[in-house]
Every structure is written in structure tokens, then in C-alpha cells.
Amino acid sequence: MKYIDEYRDGDLAKGLASAIAREAKPDCRYHFMEFCGGHTHAIFRYGIQDLLPSNVRMIHGPGCPVCVLPMGRIDGAIHLAKQPGVILASYGDMLRVPGGGRESLLKAKALGADVRMIYSPSDAVALAKAHPDREVVFFAIGFETTTPPTALAIRQAHREGLSNFSVYCNHVLTPSAISSILEAPSVRDLGTVPLDGFIGPAHVSTVIGSQPYDYFAEEYRRPVVIAGFEPLDVLQAILMLIRQVNEGRFEVENEFTRAVTKEGNMKAKTLVAETFEMKRSFEWRGLGLVPYSALAIKRQWAQFDAEARFIVPEFKTEDHKACACGAILRGLKTPADCSLFATACTPEHPIGSCMVSAEGACAAYYTYGRQRRKS
């Protein structure tokens, strides 16, 4: 697979690993957070940690939109799915996730709700076209990557004059979440964040560009390296971060130049700006309320906003008391430190956000890295 396999080469990995081992100073510690679940997934799937010296530690951030969605929003989607005449469409990832009442969309489907798995937002529009007598609600989630396709779906529905299509919007923004990790009041209760640098998102950055990260590098004096999701990209980014730390630099560097520019995708950004507006604040599972961290559909498109068309009650659910996700997402604990991990909390029965999707720190650790507990 061109542009994929070259970036998974085991021989090149050895070269990068030995460069990292050579350049990481033995008396220094390097704690880097990969914000994105894509990087978390790559780290575990390819066993990247086995190639790193023990003083280079990766901390798995909150960058999985499935994990960070509060259970109340899932309960909202289940509520919508149960309305008479509604077809609720969403991505495969969302269907398994339990809400506050431990019910998931798949369970709601088993009990009679019309829930459909789709691959693309345009599939949801096609459903609305094929079922003019039904209300099709698209349960939209995702970061800046997934938002432009949702915007296009709304435009397409408008163009085709569909009056039975709406979007339950749960799109969230990465820069606000990174800020929150670095400065949320809760960090004071949990302790100092021991982060020496960030690996910046890959596909999110293809849309928003590298520019939005300049602020972090300056404001928090932490290096950021934007990296692709292939394992060699991750190793290279780690090496670039080590060099910045060693040299006392804190800049935004771009390892993923093959797809990320400074400005990003202007066409996509304009479309998003014309379709959505910022919400004052939005709850992130594991992080709590984060200001200006999510998008709502603009008033002019309200006819396509499920929250304007239907009454969606606010469901509130507290996370489990023993759940350590909040501390794990901030790098204060590892999954194995949590008393629920692999006992009460498993991928089949996730209790905390990090266990919810394959991308979450705990789920990735459980599925790919459980053998590490022994060593």
C-alpha cells in the first residue's frame, strides 16, 4: 500500500530507535503526550514502546471523539432513536458505547429502535432520500476531521430539499481540549501535568493546519510535533521532540508535511465556519466542561439541527468514583494504576471513557498491551 507500507518499515524503525536511544540523555526524562487516539493506537498496535528507552514515556491523551463524548449525549441519541418514525444513523464506533443507563444504541436497536450503521454522512442523506416518510437523524461525532463531511451532508440535504434529515451535532475541537489539559482548574487538584511535549494530531491538522498549535508552544513553552499516524511517523516525532527538549526549544514542527500545511484545508475550514458556530462550553468525558470546545449548527441551518427539531432532554451521568480516566488523560496515572482496569472495566463493559473505544488509552492497553503488566 503506497504511502502506508513505507511508513511501517521495521528496518527503518531500528535506525530511528537507535537514534532516539543515542540522543535521549540518560539523566533526563521525556514525558510526551500524544493527543490523538490514532497515535495511541499506533503505539500499541506496533509495539512502539518496545523501541523506546525507559526514560522516554508516552502519555495517552484524550484524542478519541468516541471516548470523550459524555454518556448523557449517548442517552440523548438513544432518546432520539426511540422517537416514533425516527431512523437514527451513526458510525459503527458509536453503536456499542453504553450511555448512563448502560444502554447502547445497539441494545436500543435490539429492543426495536431503527438504528442504522453508516460509513459516511452521505449515507445518512441517502437514507433520508430513500425514506421520505421517516425522520432520519444523523448522530454526528468527531473532531475537525469529521466535521467538514457533516457540513457537506447538511448542504447536500438542503440542495436536495430534504425536510426529513437532521444532525445531532457532537463535533468537538482539539485545540481547546489541549488547553484544558494544560490549564483546567482540576489540574490543581490532580497535581502538576508532567508533560515535556506534544505529538500533534495528524488528520485533524490536515484540515486546521499547523498554525493553531503555535499558541501552545509559546504560551505553555512546550514543543509540539505534528505527526502522521504510521509508526515511523510516531518514532520520528518522538526524536524531533527529544531534540527540541535537549536544545531548550519549544516550537511547532511538522513531521507530516506530506499532508499538513500551515493553513490547512481552506475550503473545508470555510465550509465549517459557514455551517457551525462555537458552543460556549461542552462537557468532555474525563475532562469535564471545556469552554469553546464544541460546535453547534448555525441558526440559518436550524431546520437540519436535531436539537432544534426534537426535544432532547439533558441527561446527566456522573463517572464512576473509582475511575481514574481523568488522571490518565492528564498523564498522572497509567491504565494499570486504575483499580477498575481489566477487572470491573473491560472493553466489553467499559466503565470509564478511556475503555470505550479501541482508541482509548485503557482499551488500547487492554487489547494490545496487557502482556506488559508482567514485565
Place this chain on the structure above:
Amino acid sequence: MKLDLEHGVVEMAHGGGGRAMAKLIETIFLGNFDNPLLAQHNDQACFSMQAGRVAMTTDSYVIQPLFFPGGDIGSLAVHGTVNDLAMSGAVPLYLSAGFILEEGLPLGDLAQIARSMAAAAREAGVFIVTGDTKVVEKGKGDGVFINTAGIGVIPDGVAPSGERARPGDAILVSGTLGDHGVAVMSKRENLAFEVDILSDAQALNGLVAAMVAKVPDIHVLRDPTRGGLAATLNEIARQAKVGMELDERAIPIKGAVRAACEFLGLDPLNVANEGKLVAICAGDQAERLLAVMRAHPKGADSAIIGRVTQDADCFVTLKTAFGGTRMVDWLTGEQLPRIC
């Protein structure tokens, strides 16, 4: 009254016990499955068995779409049950076939399914000797469900079983993984992608016969169907209370299967196979077994993919081509394509 195979559909009367049902069975099933035991037209097949150990199995087949690249629900219902017998080392002999038909199923489709069952049975050297047909109302089925049961005899000295995997044993597979799952998924309406991959659905009893003839003491034989290689190896590891170590580079997977899995966010090791087997044998027998498998047309891409280890946690781990190590775990929940 002749069955209209071109335009006709299954009606409730076809399960009603009357002339319509007799006509359906006679035209579609008896005609295709023709053999002396079935031709006796009794409610059971009566036959003698040679002395020795007998293997028996049953499996139900529900699949959408009914027709997929490289097979259909009919051939699958024969191959699956033949393979379940073969994985005990048995020589499969007789199958039963139960059909639950949904009102409205085109008779032409049913005839096609019966024809491919007959062809699969012929190729595998088994006879469909007894059967049953029921019809359910429209909306209460999914076109057709098939149940097949099978019986076979096990040669002396052959006793593969999951709990017999021992530390030091070698783990082999008989060919490329994930072909069946990808071929079927490519035709699901909400996933629609094009790929030149055929389902690997095939009967493996010939391959098994060749294997046990040369290496009678194969410790474990199993076909990695639903849940893929990952589920099968985890099952065996738990049964035998052992661990396993695989080498990613040794696991045969076609480029297009890997690519399709990239698109869908799936791990090929979790994707279903219907014509591949996993064999576990003593380490010093592995090369010999591999040679036999590769010499057989249904095992040409066979490979030694890892070894059995001592591990109280029964972990299956994989040395990645990238140079690290990871777990190979069971699939969580239903296999759904991911976006993240």
C-alpha cells in the same frame, strides 16, 4: 403444476405439507442432492457405520448477502459442516440439511442455492441424506436460513483436540487470512467497495486427510471462522492453558485484504475465514507438516506462523513486523467498521 423457477417465489403453501411442498422438495432438493439414501424418501436416513470413533456436528448458516463473490449460503452450509468434521481428523460422510425459507424468496435463488450445495457436497465427497423444509411469513426470516448437521469417522491414531497444544509446539495456517470476511463485507450495501477477492469458502477434508496421513499426531486442528485467527488461537490457548507467540511477518494476508481492512478500520486477524485451518503440532514435526500442506492445492500458501509457549495468563502475543510486541486479543463485541 410445475414450479416456476424463473418468476416464482416461496409461498406459505411450500411449507404446508401438501402437494406444493412435495413439488418444491422434489424439484429443488431431491433433484440436486440425488443419492441412494435420500432417494428412499423416508423421514430418516438409515446406514451402517464402520467400527471406530465417530464425529458429529451441527451448524446454522445465516448470512447477508445470500450470494457473495466466491460462494453462497448453500456452498457455505456444506463447507462449514464438512470442515467442522474434518477438524476432528474425521472423514466426513453424511450431512443433513434443514431449510427455513422466508415467504417471497425467489424460487430461482433457492434452486441456485441447492445447486451449489449439491456441487459442494460432490466435491467434498459427502452425501446430503436427509432434510427438512419450513416456510415462515415474510419479514420473519432473511431469505433463507440453513442448518446442516454432519457425521464422519475418525481414523485410528488421529485425535486432534484444543487442549493438546503444548509449549514448544508449532502453529501453522493453511493459507491467506481474511478473504471470506472481506469478500462478504464488500457486498454489504452500507459498505459497498469493490475488491477482486473471492471468499475462500472450501471443504478442507481432503487437505486434512493428506495431513494426517503423513503426520498422524497433529495436536490441534481448527478452522478460524467467526472472530478470525485471533479468536481461534485465544480459544485454544485458554483450552490448553498455554500462551502463543506469533510472528507478524510470517502470517499470510493478501494485499487487497489488508487494504480493505485499512478502509474499514478492522484487524485482518479478526476477520472470518471459511476455507482455512490452523494446525498445531510438535515443533520437530512442523517442517514435515508444512511440506504436506504446501503440496496440497488447498494449502499452497501454508505457513508456520508461531509457537506455543508456557504462559499461565494464556496470552497470545505477536512480534510485529515493526519490531515491537503486542497482544492478539479476542474481538470486542460485534465486528463493526470504525471511523476512529
Place this chain on the structure above:
Amino acid sequence: MCLAMPARVVEMRDDDQAVVELDGVRKEISVALIEAPRVGDYVIVHVGYALSRLDPEEAAKTLALFAEMQAAGAAA
């Protein structure tokens, strides 16, 4: 994360649709988010949409950098 992969545009269709190919897998996607897509372009595909164009020169540069590291690693 956002599951996405590079694939080659092999056919342009009406309404900003295109067919992309990755190792024998072909899929129809939307290229409405890309400026002036062309057959032969590599694009990054996410939920059925091309998000950005892949720059072959930059891709080669990154690979060259990896190779340099490997050579340096072997020499050390």
C-alpha cells in the same frame, strides 16, 4: 483519532464524486473538500471524503529522512 488513509484517485465522476484505489480496493468517495482534484492524485480519505491531497515530494523527503536516520544508526 480519525481513521483515514491515502488512496489514489483513479476516476472522476459527476457531482464531486471520484473513485479511489488502494491495493485493489476501489471505493467511490466525495472530493468536494479538495481544490481541483485530478486522476492520479493521492488523497487522504476519511468517512468517504477526501480531506487533503498528499504531496509526493514531501512524502519522499520524509522517507529520505528516515533512511538517513537508519544509516546514521547503522554507522553508530
